[in-house]
Amino acid sequence: xxxxxxxxxxxxxxxxxxxxxxxxxxxxxxxxxxxxLARLAKIAPSTASEHLGRLADxxxxxxxxxxxxRYWSLAGPEVATLIETIMALAPNPRESPPxxxxxxxxxxxxxxxxxxxxxxxxxxxxxxxxxxxxTAERIELTTVGTERxxxxxxxxxxxxxxxxxxxxxxxxWTERRxxxxxxxxxxxLNTFRERKWIAPRREPRALRITxxxxxxxxxxxxxxxxxxxxxxxxx
Numbered sequence: 001x002x003x004x005x006x007x008x009x010x011x012x013x014x015x016x017x018x019x020x021x022x023x024x025x026x027x028x029x030x031x032x033x034x035x036x037l038a039r040l041a042k043i044a045p046s047t048a049s050e051h052l053g054r055l056a057d058x059x060x061x062x063x064x065x066x067x068x069x070r071y072w073s074l075a076g077p078e079v080a081t082l083i084e085t086i087m088a089l090a091p092n093p094r095e096s097p098p099x100x101x102x103x104x105x106x107x108x109x110x111x112x113x114x115x116x117x118x119x120x121x122x123x124x125x126x127x128x129x130x131x132x133x134x135t136a137e138r139i140e141l142t143t144v145g146t147e148r149x150x151x152x153x154x155x156x157x158x159x160x161x162x163x164x165x166x167x168x169x170x171x172x173w174t175e176r177r178x179x180x181x182x183x184x185x186x187x188x189l190n191t192f193r194e195r196k197w198i199a200p201r202r203e204p205r206a207l208r209i210t211x212x213x214x215x216x217x218x219x220x221x222x223x224x225x226x227x228x229x230x231x232x233x234x235x
Contacts, residue, residue: 009058010058010060010082013054013055013058013060014083014086016051018041018042018043018047018048018051019041019051019054019055020083021040021041021042022037022040022041022048022051022052022055022072023055023060023061023074023079023083024083024087025037025040025041025204026061026072026073026074027074027080027083027084027109027110027111027205028109028111028204028205029073029074029080029109029111029112030073031064031071031072031073032071032072032073033069033070033071033072034048034049034052034069034070034072035048037052037072052072056072059075060074060075060079061073061074061075061079062074062075062076074111077111077112077113077164077181077186079111080110080111080112081110081111081170081181084110084115084170084171084172084173085170085171087173088171088172088173088174088175088176089171100173100174101203101206103201103203103206103208104116104174104203104205104206105117105174105175106118106228106229107119107198107206107207107208107209108205108206108207109189109205109207110170110172110173110179110181110205112185112186112189113170113179113180113181113182113185113186113188113189114179114180114185114188114189114192114207115170115172115173115174115179116172116174116175116179117174117175117228117229118209118217118223118225118228119172119175119179119180120172120175120177120178120179121223121228122179122180122188122217122221122223123169123177123178123179123180125221125222125223126145126180126221128222129221129222130142130144130145131144131145131148131149132145132167132180134169139166139167139168139169139182140167141156141166141167141184148220149184149187152191152220153191154184154187154188154191156184159183159184159187160183162183164182164183164186165182165183166182166183166184167180167181167182167183167184167185168180168181168182168185169181170185192213195212195213195216196210196212196213197209197210197212197213197216197217198210198213209225213225214226
């Protein structure tokens with residue numbers, strides 16, 4: 001199939017508002033049933049099932065059966081990147097429905113990595129403190145950066161052995177700047193969770209930074225989240 005046909009097929013799948021709402025609901029990396037996604041998209045279960053089947057045929061969703069339920073999830077991190085990028089390119093994302101809450105825009109998950117104000121600040125700081133070097137062609141981890149990550153219990157050599165790129169930019173929906181994705185982005189999110197620097201909120205994808213997290217983000221990355229929050233609230 002020609003590449004332009006594939007692009008047109010994907011664009012057609014994303015053109016329906018109900019399908020995009022269901023895809024967005026899955027961007028926290030959790031699997032959901034047909035009924036749950038139908039309620040979130042505000043459509044009938046039979047209609048949701050038809051839409052979900054089309055998304056799976058288009059390789060945007062994966063599905064597994066468990067008992068009498070079918071559980072749907074994004075086919076992979078590249079699908080989340082695609083959706084986040086499209087949302088970022090939409091006009092006035094902070095004001096267009098669905099409007100992002102402050103909590104969601106400040107720090108959230110983008111499938112398996114961090115997004116929002118804190119995430120873009122982290123990406124900037126990783127470059128400023130010589131952890132990453134970023135060019136138009138690639139993102140590279142420095143020797144100093146390798147040592148910093150090892151101090152957090154992250155082994156870059158193990159990350160490089162996987163199929164995913166070590167690090168890549170992902171255009172942030174609410175900030176319209178890049179945050180960090182790839183294997184390193186996922187490892188940082190897991191580390192933040194394991195060390196209880198972040199915790200989930202009730203709103204899907206939204207996170208909060210714990211008191212420990214506030215201290216450690218300053219100590220390890222030079223990021224003052226209280227100051228970031230103050231600036232964001234002024235916007």
